[in-house]
Amino acid sequence: MSELLRIEQICKRYGSHTALENVSFTVPRGSIYGLLGPNGAGKTSLIRIINRITMPDAGSVRMDGRPMCAEDIARIGYLPEERGLYKKMKVGEQAIYFARLKGLSRRDATDRLREWFDRLDIAAWWNKRVEELSKGMAQKVQFIVTVLHKPELLIFDEPFSGFDPINANLLKKEMLRLRDHGATIIFSTHNMASVEEVCDHITLISNARNILSGSLSEVRRNEGCNMYRVEVEEEPVGLFESLDRMCRVIERKCDGERHNYRVEIPQPNDVTEIIGTLNAHCRIRAFEEIVPTMNDIFLRAVKRQQTKQA
Amino acid sequence: MGKTCIIAGREFNERVKKRSFLVTTLIVPLLYLGLLGVSSFVAKESAEEIRLVTVIDRSGIVAPRLPSEGSVYYLESDEKEEKNVLEKCGPGWDVLVIGKDVLSNPEAVKLYTHSMIPYSVESAIARDVAQAVETEKLRSHQIENLPQILEEVKTDIRIRTFQITPDGEKARRPGILSHGTAFLFGMLMYFFVMLYGAQVMSGVAEEKSNKVIEVIVSSVKPAQLMIGKILGIGAAAIVQFLIWILFIGVATGALLLFVDPATLGKIAAQNGLMPLSTLPNAELGELLAPFADWDYLAGLGIGFLLFFVGGYLLYAAMYAAVGSAVSNMQDLQQLQLPVTIPLIAGFIAMIAALSNPEGPVAFWFGLIPFTSPIVMAARLPYGIPLWEITLSLVLLYGTFIAMVIVAARIYRVGIFMQGRRPSFAEIAKWITYK
Numbered sequence: 001m002s003e004l005l006r007i008e009q010i011c012k013r014y015g016s017h018t019a020l021e022n023v024s025f026t027v028p029r030g031s032i033y034g035l036l037g038p039n040g041a042g043k044t045s046l047i048r049i050i051n052r053i054t055m056p057d058a059g060s061v062r063m064d065g066r067p068m069c070a071e072d073i074a075r076i077g078y079l080p081e082e083r084g085l086y087k088k089m090k091v092g093e094q095a096i097y098f099a100r101l102k103g104l105s106r107r108d109a110t111d112r113l114r115e116w117f118d119r120l121d122i123a124a125w126w127n128k129r130v131e132e133l134s135k136g137m138a139q140k141v142q143f144i145v146t147v148l149h150k151p152e153l154l155i156f157d158e159p160f161s162g163f164d165p166i167n168a169n170l171l172k173k174e175m176l177r178l179r180d181h182g183a184t185i186i187f188s189t190h191n192m193a194s195v196e197e198v199c200d201h202i203t204l205i206s207n208a209r210n211i212l213s214g215s216l217s218e219v220r221r222n223e224g225c226n227m228y229r230v231e232v233e234e235e236p237v238g239l240f241e242s243l244d245r246m247c248r249v250i251e252r253k254c255d256g257e258r259h260n261y262r263v264e265i266p267q268p269n270d271v272t273e274i275i276g277t278l279n280a281h282c283r284i285r286a287f288e289e290i291v292p293t294m295n296d297i298f299l300r301a302v303k304r305q306q307t308k309q310a
Numbered sequence: 311m312g313k314t315c316i317i318a319g320r321e322f323n324e325r326v327k328k329r330s331f332l333v334t335t336l337i338v339p340l341l342y343l344g345l346l347g348v349s350s351f352v353a354k355e356s357a358e359e360i361r362l363v364t365v366i367d368r369s370g371i372v373a374p375r376l377p378s379e380g381s382v383y384y385l386e387s388d389e390k391e392e393k394n395v396l397e398k399c400g401p402g403w404d405v406l407v408i409g410k411d412v413l414s415n416p417e418a419v420k421l422y423t424h425s426m427i428p429y430s431v432e433s434a435i436a437r438d439v440a441q442a443v444e445t446e447k448l449r450s451h452q453i454e455n456l457p458q459i460l461e462e463v464k465t466d467i468r469i470r471t472f473q474i475t476p477d478g479e480k481a482r483r484p485g486i487l488s489h490g491t492a493f494l495f496g497m498l499m500y501f502f503v504m505l506y507g508a509q510v511m512s513g514v515a516e517e518k519s520n521k522v523i524e525v526i527v528s529s530v531k532p533a534q535l536m537i538g539k540i541l542g543i544g545a546a547a548i549v550q551f552l553i554w555i556l557f558i559g560v561a562t563g564a565l566l567l568f569v570d571p572a573t574l575g576k577i578a579a580q581n582g583l584m585p586l587s588t589l590p591n592a593e594l595g596e597l598l599a600p601f602a603d604w605d606y607l608a609g610l611g612i613g614f615l616l617f618f619v620g621g622y623l624l625y626a627a628m629y630a631a632v633g634s635a636v637s638n639m640q641d642l643q644q645l646q647l648p649v650t651i652p653l654i655a656g657f658i659a660m661i662a663a664l665s666n667p668e669g670p671v672a673f674w675f676g677l678i679p680f681t682s683p684i685v686m687a688a689r690l691p692y693g694i695p696l697w698e699i700t701l702s703l704v705l706l707y708g709t710f711i712a713m714v715i716v717a718a719r720i721y722r723v724g725i726f727m728q729g730r731r732p733s734f735a736e737i738a739k740w741i742t743y744k
Contacts, residue, residue, distance in 0.1 A: 048726075051527075051528050053524065053527055053528070053726065054726065070531075073528060073529070074529075076528065077528075078524070078525070078528040080521060080524040080525060080528075082521040082524070083521065084517075084520055084521030084522035084523065084524055084525045084526075085520070085522060085525075086324075086520075086522055087520065088324070089324065097316070097320050098525065098526075098529070100316050101313055101316055101317070101526065101529040101530055102529050103529075142525075145525070
């Protein structure tokens with residue numbers, strides 16, 4: 001996969017406050033890239049720099065391998081965190097206005113908008129004023145405005161905030177569809193479940209620094225803590241002791257017939273041996289790696305950074 | 311450029327479609343028409359009203375000499391006792407009492423009225439009585455052929471003003487009327503610049519507060535957005551202005567055609583242009599002539615428009631910079647001081663220039679770009695040398711270009727600043743940000 005965007009050593013300060021410190025990562029073309037981090041970590045600052053709204057104090061943003069220039073803005077669709085629409089203007093007219101600012105002709109804009117309004121089931125709002133819409137509705141409109149000119153790169157800042165689960169699902173579906181049609185998407189979020197569902201790659205920014213980057217599976221593997229869940233049907237005498245010799249049993253639970261263990265196996269090569277031993281003594285019902293959730297990874301990584309700094 | 315036009319188009323459409331735009335566009339000509347209507351109605355009504363006055367003349371010299379025509383009708387009473395006369399005559403009659411010693415004592419005249427008496431009527435009666443007394447005094451000198459002499463002596467001086475223009479042509483300038491127009495022009499300019507400039511400011515502040523700015527700036531440059539906004543709102547202002555001119559022009563034209571000069575004179579009098587009311591009709595017509603002179607009118611219109619466009623652009627750029635720097639509406643008041651102060655200075659200079667349109671105040675403030683639109687608007691009706699107008703316009707438009715560059719730099723930084731109100735020093739620093 002070729003790279004679309006490369007963030008290199010970006011630094012940004014506002015007075016004495018450091019918003020970004022040497023942040024670097026690469027966004028592959030055609031991927032969905034999650035930008036994670038606690039509130040105030042610097043995500044929005046970074047997004048604004050990518051959008052050329054503000055300039056970095058140091059570092060550069062490269063698109064297609066060359067430094068990004070003002071014309072590249074037309075290739076980006078940006079959905080800001082705080083939604084901005086003219087309250088008094090009618091929905092359809094306003095969407096056409098924004099589309100024309102992106103360089104679409106009035107006719108093209110109208111055709112594409114009709115299609116999108118139908119797909120997101122908001123065609124009935126065409127002639128309503130924005131102030132009459134609920135927050136979620138306005139957000140759908142804003143989403144359409146962002147993607148309408150078919151930009152190569154889409155940047156969504158907190159796209160799920162304010163959406164109910166139904167609409168959030170709809171949005172995820174649309175994001176995946178856009179990616180399948182060739183778009184590259186960067187989105188920032190706090191919603192870890194959505195990261196697991198749609199992201200191909202992530203970067204975790206905390207306290208102005210990039211503390212974790214990579215493809216989702218890679219991150220999960222690296223952040224995996226060699227924990228396994230073992231479940232056997234009965235526990236012959238001495239089994240627990242021999243298990244404990246081979247690896248570290250963290251937890252032992254007995255629920256009638258079923259015996260559950262949570263074990264840590266530091267050397268992946270030991271897994272086969274342990275399974276062999278267990279298999280010789282009892283019937284194994286389950287043996288699986290406990291993959292950490294994004295939520296766990298997030299919390300752990302942030303905590304790790306905090307202790308390191310302290 | 312294309313995107314600037316799209317932005318200007320939206321600003322224009324949004325404003326013109328608003329109900330408040332329609333209301334103000336219609337209400338000003340309607341107010342003007344209403345004012346004219348009321349004026350001419352009042353003038354007509356007061357012209358027809360005749361005051362009835364019973365005269366008790368104890369001197370025996372005044373009553374016979376009171377005029378028999380005019381707005382006051384005098385009737386001498388046979389009964390000489392005030393009390394009886396007051397009892398006898400109804401509420402329709404005022405009672406004028408002339409003392410026996412009126413020749414030596416000017417205060418021996420009393421007037422009883424049943425209703426409020428207009429000042430104009432009171433002075434007309436005083437004038438009539440004074441004239442009667444003067445005639446009697448003159449008669450006592452035993453001059454032969456006195457009436458003929460008096461008739462011969464009567465002189466009425468009226469000044470006809472001509473202005474010598476450089477090309478030697480002499481144009482008659484209506485002193486009083488230009489004064490009125492000048493004041494009107496100056497006021498209009500002041501309010502127009504302030505009204506529409508403030509719209510630019512609140513438009514910018516609104517975009518900033520509802521975050522539309524972030525969406526737009528991802529498609530256009532901040533400077534394009536600012537200039538588009540200024541142009542769009544300016545276009546709406548000019549459309550409104552032209553509609554007003556059209557309305558007022560048609561209304562005034564109709565007035566000149568259908569209302570006779572005498573009533574016009576009365577209207578002028580009612581509107582504070584007192585001396586006009588004493589002019590005979592022919593003179594009045596001549597005086598109003600420049601207002602039917604299309605060259606003169608076109609010159610005024612074009613001049614006003616050029617100064618309005620320049621003044622509006624200059625102030626709108628400043629207002630846009632102010633609007634971009636505020637994060638909440640309360641801060642607006644303080645931050646707009648640097649814009650309102652020169653504007654008010656222009657207004658004050660305009661008032662000063664009215665009393666001496668060729669004086670140093672008028673000249674210098676007419677050249678300084680921040681005050682020139684208002685001052686020059688007021689000076690235009692008097693006729694100013696072309697070189698002065700040209701120089702003033704060049705300075706105005708030059709300053710506008712410089713101001714737009716500075717304002718765009720402030721704007722570009724300001725629109726993304728949130729929170730606390732920035733100090734003027736901080737704003738000045740934004741200009742040099744790279």
